[in-house]
Amino acid sequence: MKGRKICGGIARGKALVSTEGISFFGGVDPESGVVVEKNHPLEGRSICGSVLVFPKGKGSTVGSYTIYRLKKNGKAPAAIINSECETIIAVGAIISEIPCVDLIDISKIRTGDDILVNANTGDVLRSDEL
Amino acid sequence: MLEGAHGNAVRKSMEILVALGEIYGAKRLIPVKSVQISGVSYDNLGDAGLEFLAEMAKDGKVRVKTTLNPAGMDTENWRALGIDPAFARKQDLVLKAFEKMGVDLTCTCTPYFIGNRPGKDQHVAWGESSAVTFANSVLGAKTNKEGGPSTIASALTGRTPEYGLHLDENRQAHFIVKVSAVIDSQMLFGALGHAIGKRADGKIPLIRGIKSATEDQLKSLSASIVTYGGAPMFHVDGITTNQTAVPDQEFEITQKDIDDSIKYMNDGSEPDFIFIGCPHCSLDEIKTIAEILDGKSVRRELWIGVARPIKKAADELGYSGKIEASGAKFACDTCHVVAPLAGRFSCIATDSAKGIFYGRGKNKFRTVFRDMRSCLEMAVK
Numbered sequence: 001m002k003g004r005k006i007c008g009g010i011a012r013g014k015a016l017v018s019t020e021g022i023s024f025f026g027g028v029d030p031e032s033g034v035v036v037e038k039n040h041p042l043e044g045r046s047i048c049g050s051v052l053v054f055p056k057g058k059g060s061t062v063g064s065y066t067i068y069r070l071k072k073n074g075k076a077p078a079a080i081i082n083s084e085c086e087t088i089i090a091v092g093a094i095i096s097e098i099p100c101v102d103l104i105d106i107s108k109i110r111t112g113d114d115i116l117v118n119a120n121t122g123d124v125l126r127s128d129e130l
Numbered sequence: 131m132l133e134g135a136h137g138n139a140v141r142k143s144m145e146i147l148v149a150l151g152e153i154y155g156a157k158r159l160i161p162v163k164s165v166q167i168s169g170v171s172y173d174n175l176g177d178a179g180l181e182f183l184a185e186m187a188k189d190g191k192v193r194v195k196t197t198l199n200p201a202g203m204d205t206e207n208w209r210a211l212g213i214d215p216a217f218a219r220k221q222d223l224v225l226k227a228f229e230k231m232g233v234d235l236t237c238t239c240t241p242y243f244i245g246n247r248p249g250k251d252q253h254v255a256w257g258e259s260s261a262v263t264f265a266n267s268v269l270g271a272k273t274n275k276e277g278g279p280s281t282i283a284s285a286l287t288g289r290t291p292e293y294g295l296h297l298d299e300n301r302q303a304h305f306i307v308k309v310s311a312v313i314d315s316q317m318l319f320g321a322l323g324h325a326i327g328k329r330a331d332g333k334i335p336l337i338r339g340i341k342s343a344t345e346d347q348l349k350s351l352s353a354s355i356v357t358y359g360g361a362p363m364f365h366v367d368g369i370t371t372n373q374t375a376v377p378d379q380e381f382e383i384t385q386k387d388i389d390d391s392i393k394y395m396n397d398g399s400e401p402d403f404i405f406i407g408c409p410h411c412s413l414d415e416i417k418t419i420a421e422i423l424d425g426k427s428v429r430r431e432l433w434i435g436v437a438r439p440i441k442k443a444a445d446e447l448g449y450s451g452k453i454e455a456s457g458a459k460f461a462c463d464t465c466h467v468v469a470p471l472a473g474r475f476s477c478i479a480t481d482s483a484k485g486i487f488y489g490r491g492k493n494k495f496r497t498v499f500r501d502m503r504s505c506l507e508m509a510v511k
Contacts, residue, residue, distance in 0.1 A: 061277030062174050062278070064279050065169065065174075065176065068178045069176055069179070070178075072178050087277060091149075091150070091277060091279045091280055095146070
């Protein structure tokens with residue numbers, strides 16, 4: 001699949017897919033990397049080291065700083081894939097230097113898929129496509 | 131700048147602005163006249179935010195006039211407001227990083243009262259939703275509602291991507307609001323903002339039926355309408371400066387709608403904390419407060435939120451003396467929205483509809499919503 005580069009870089013990891021948007025401020029614990037938003041599909045899961053796949057960001061613009069905090073704590077995702085990136089995630093990915101690609105049909109990715117993200121070119125590849 | 135010839139902070143800033151421009155289909159970056167940076171309180175930033183600021187401050191310098199949103203404390207008088215020294219140290223580091231970048235360290239949500247006041251059609255890059263709405267609607271300046279990092283990016287480059295409210299076609303009203311209720315105080319303009327905002331779905335209203343409005347009342351409407359769901363822009367027929375095509379869709383705000391909004395904002399009865407100055411008070415408001423408090427004694431915790439230069443002017447004019455003699459406290463540089471107050475009080479009284487929202491959401495206070503005079507009378511009772 002080919003999408004649009006939001007923040008460059010190359011990363012590989014296991015996909016963690018959310019069908020709902022993610023609010024990083026208040027929704028993800030910046031110390032542990034665990035999703036804490038009540039009734040969220042990923043509640044209780046750690047996003048650390050994953051290729052984190054979700055439709056788009058939501059909530060407070062302070063969320064950009066939460067992403068940065070996750071990175072500094074070693075709890076950030078390896079890469080982020082969105083259907084449609086908005087400012088909170090875009091700015092968070094850029095200041096944290098996390099590869100980020102959007103305009104991807106995320107329904108084609110399953111949690112646990114081995115994913116290679118080349119955000120420089122916008123390419124998102126499953127390991128069975130490599 | 132994007133290649134890094136102007137240093138790391140400028141390179142990162144350009145990456146942020148170019149990415150935002152691409153996401154929103156901007157054709158180019160445009161120069162901005164001034165910046166208002168949001169994300170200043172350590173309570174919201176945490177250590178990571180502080181680290182980011184320190185990183186940007188290493189080689190980043192502002193290229194345009196840049197002011198700051200309120201911080202988590204009064205930078206001089208924090209002890210009297212009961213702020214933890216550990217918090218104060220961290221907040222101080224945040225401000226030092228901004229100082230290194232060359233930012234004007236006045237911390238206020240009303241930069242337009244202290245010299246950061248863009249003129250009509252001037253492009254700026256502002257955070258702080260109430261100030262953004264005031265700039266767009268009342269001053270006729272042009273800005274999107276920016277987040278913390280993008281305001282810093284604009285300050286360090288002097289640029290912003292040209293999309294959204296920078297373009298005239300996106301500044302037109304989407305619907306008419308016919309106001310049949312009488313709206314004549316800041317509190318009522320706040321209630322009107324709630325009544326419109328919750329129906330607005332992020333769109334721009336053309337408000338009709340308002341006979342007159344002071345700048346302070348429009349400040350209150352600006353803060354409220356965007357807090358409760360409106361776009362960071364509105365038109366008031368016969369009062370605000372921007373032109374708009376007249377939309378077809380129309381709804382009415384009646385006295386009952388205003389009463390419902392007021393009812394919604396009241397779920398407490400015995401405030402142990404009273405806050406006036408959300409957004410920060412003008413000199414006129416300080417004068418009124420001084421007249422009401424003159425010769426009286428405050429019996430509940432009462433804070434007056436204000437930008438430090440306005441407080442200094444009030445000192446000169448003799449207003450501050452009357453206010454402080456009553457036992458009320460000035461909260462310069464800060465407010466109840468961004469100070470670390472959760473757990474310190476249980477019920478807030480304020481004349482600010484925006485203040486009610488954050489009093490509840492961030493601080494878990496019960497709320498009492500009254501006009502300024504009633505709030506002050508509660509404080510001295």
